[in-house]
Amino acid sequence: MPAEVIYGTEIATKLRNELRKEIMSLQKKGIQPGLAVIIVGDDPASKVYVREKKRASEAIGIHSKVIELNEATSQQELLDKVLELNNDSSIHGILVQLPLPKHIDAKIIIESITPNKDVDGFHPINVGRLITNQECFVPCTPLGILYMIKDKNIPIEGKHVVVVGRSNIVGKPVGHLFLNENATVTYCHSATEDLYNHTKKADILISAVGKPNLINEQGVKDGAVVIDVGNSVLSSGKLSGDVNFDVVKEKASYITPVPKGVGPMTITMLLNNTIIAAKQS
Numbered sequence: 001m002p003a004e005v006i007y008g009t010e011i012a013t014k015l016r017n018e019l020r021k022e023i024m025s026l027q028k029k030g031i032q033p034g035l036a037v038i039i040v041g042d043d044p045a046s047k048v049y050v051r052e053k054k055r056a057s058e059a060i061g062i063h064s065k066v067i068e069l070n071e072a073t074s075q076q077e078l079l080d081k082v083l084e085l086n087n088d089s090s091i092h093g094i095l096v097q098l099p100l101p102k103h104i105d106a107k108i109i110i111e112s113i114t115p116n117k118d119v120d121g122f123h124p125i126n127v128g129r130l131i132t133n134q135e136c137f138v139p140c141t142p143l144g145i146l147y148m149i150k151d152k153n154i155p156i157e158g159k160h161v162v163v164v165g166r167s168n169i170v171g172k173p174v175g176h177l178f179l180n181e182n183a184t185v186t187y188c189h190s191a192t193e194d195l196y197n198h199t200k201k202a203d204i205l206i207s208a209v210g211k212p213n214l215i216n217e218q219g220v221k222d223g224a225v226v227i228d229v230g231n232s233v234l235s236s237g238k239l240s241g242d243v244n245f246d247v248v249k250e251k252a253s254y255i256t257p258v259p260k261g262v263g264p265m266t267i268t269m270l271l272n273n274t275i276i277a278a279k280q281s
């Protein structure tokens with residue numbers, strides 16, 4: 001039987017409706033959640049994401065401030081902007097859109113965001129809290145993946161989760177998140193020998209690499225849950241994940257599409273984290 005397709009768009013709509021209600025009750029208490037998004041330069045993909053974050057924030061009642069800085073902005077100017085937002089009580093969440101121009105050290109910028117406003121969960125304090133299983137801001141894509149799996153009542157405890165990719169934004173944190181849920185976690189990456197030897201043992205396979213068709217049916221166990229975090233733009237202009245969807249769908253029990261899968265959950269979790277930040281302020 002072909003897999004059930006998990007549409008992030010549907011789960012995101014349900015969750016955003018709940019978040020909207022939560023914001024209304026916060027507003028009654030005089031709290032107006034605010035999110036600041038900083039974008040440096042004019043990378044077209046980044047501009048699309050930032051526009052979508054603003055639209056999604058405003059649609060549920062989050063005050064959204066987009067700060068557009070030009071490509072030539074110095075690291076110090078960007079730091080000053082972050083520090084200003086750290087001290088702005090109308091802003092509860094700060095996100096600096098990545099990638100940053102080459103002359104700016106992203107690590108220094110991320111560390112300048114106060115951890116209590118780090119709704120991306122990229123600050124080393126939040127990373128450390130995640131791996132020590134403490135309350136923290138968890139990066140939005142990993143959180144969105146966990147939310148989708150829980151929404152479908154897919155068991156996690158004791159299951160083998162194989163993560164392909166070890167980025168700081170998706171691969172590494174998603175593995176820790178599932179470890180905290182008592183899964184057995186394997187990481188695969190560009191130096192892994194015999195990738196499919198690992199991936200075909202996964203009960204839950206999460207691919208976050210950015211290589212179309214990396215995961216074919218030979219790399220997937222019968223009945224596996226397949227989560228595709230790939231986001232490659234093909235020469236046709238179409239968006240593609242890492243998974244050969246049409247063939248893997250025939251073997252998996254659940255599968256996420258690209259687009260309409262993990263992506264919409266990522267933005268929803270940003271809204272979720274902003275509300276948490278506002279409640280804790």
Ligand SMILES: Nc1nc(=O)c2c([nH]1)NC[C@@H]1CN(c3ccc(C(=O)N[C@@H](CCC(=O)O)C(=O)O)cc3)C=[N+]21
Pocket residue numbers: 048049095096097098099120140231239258259260261262263264265266267
């Ligand atoms: N500081 C920072 N935080 C981020 O969270 C962050 C970032 N920088 N830099 C770039 C990546 C990428 N990212 C996506 C979010 C939503 C979709 C999304 O919703 N995609 C739609 C399709 C959009 C389209 O059609 O182009 C979908 O998958 O259905 C995709 C990608 C967040 N990122």
